[in-house]
Amino acid sequence: MLETRIKQAIRDVPDFPKPGILFKDITPILLDHKLCVDIAENIATQVADWKVDAIVGVESRGFLFGMMVAQALKVPFIPVRKKGKLPYATVSHEYELEYGTAIVEMHTDAIKSGWNVLIHDDLLATGGTACAAAELIQKQNGTVAGFAFIVTLDFLNGKDELMKYSKNFISLVNY
Numbered sequence: 001m002l003e004t005r006i007k008q009a010i011r012d013v014p015d016f017p018k019p020g021i022l023f024k025d026i027t028p029i030l031l032d033h034k035l036c037v038d039i040a041e042n043i044a045t046q047v048a049d050w051k052v053d054a055i056v057g058v059e060s061r062g063f064l065f066g067m068m069v070a071q072a073l074k075v076p077f078i079p080v081r082k083k084g085k086l087p088y089a090t091v092s093h094e095y096e097l098e099y100g101t102a103i104v105e106m107h108t109d110a111i112k113s114g115w116n117v118l119i120h121d122d123l124l125a126t127g128g129t130a131c132a133a134a135e136l137i138q139k140q141n142g143t144v145a146g147f148a149f150i151v152t153l154d155f156l157n158g159k160d161e162l163m164k165y166s167k168n169f170i171s172l173v174n175y
Contacts, residue, residue: 055073065150089109090107091108092105115142118147148171152174
């Protein structure tokens with residue numbers, strides 16, 4: 001079962017990035033080519049009916065599988081990056097973090113008006129970054145087709161924050 005294979009590959013890192021946090025490290029997944037392909041194909045299959053025109057991958061781990069899913073669906077891949085990392089004209093969105101704020105950006109010519117865009121990231125925690133990506137899509141007159149994550153930390157209720165953008169949601173592993 002895919003969920004079991006993913007859970008076996010994920011490494012728990014205690015006290016990262018700060019004391020009291022148990023970090024779910026997906027990088028060991030990248031050592032298993034077959035598992036990577038199976039993850040991308042599984043997500044692509046689950047979202048096939050969502051009429052996705054493009055995939056947005058959130059910096060930086062969202063790039064890893066976001067690009068693979070885009071290739072599987074034969075649609076464009078669009079990076080959402082931290083402020084100042086993209087070289088061309090950008091649209092940005094500022095959002096709240098636990099301690100302060102962050103800003104994410106995408107190129108102004110990345111999304112065509114009316115596109116249905118899937119947001120992908122490796123892990124959903126509180127939902128702040130995924131919501132910021134959704135705001136960027138809407139600022140470009142796109143629609144959020146849904147959200148796809150490898151891991152969701154259910155106890156942080158991030159999914160609840162995303163439902164105002166789309167009811168379409170998948171996560172391959174939940175903790």
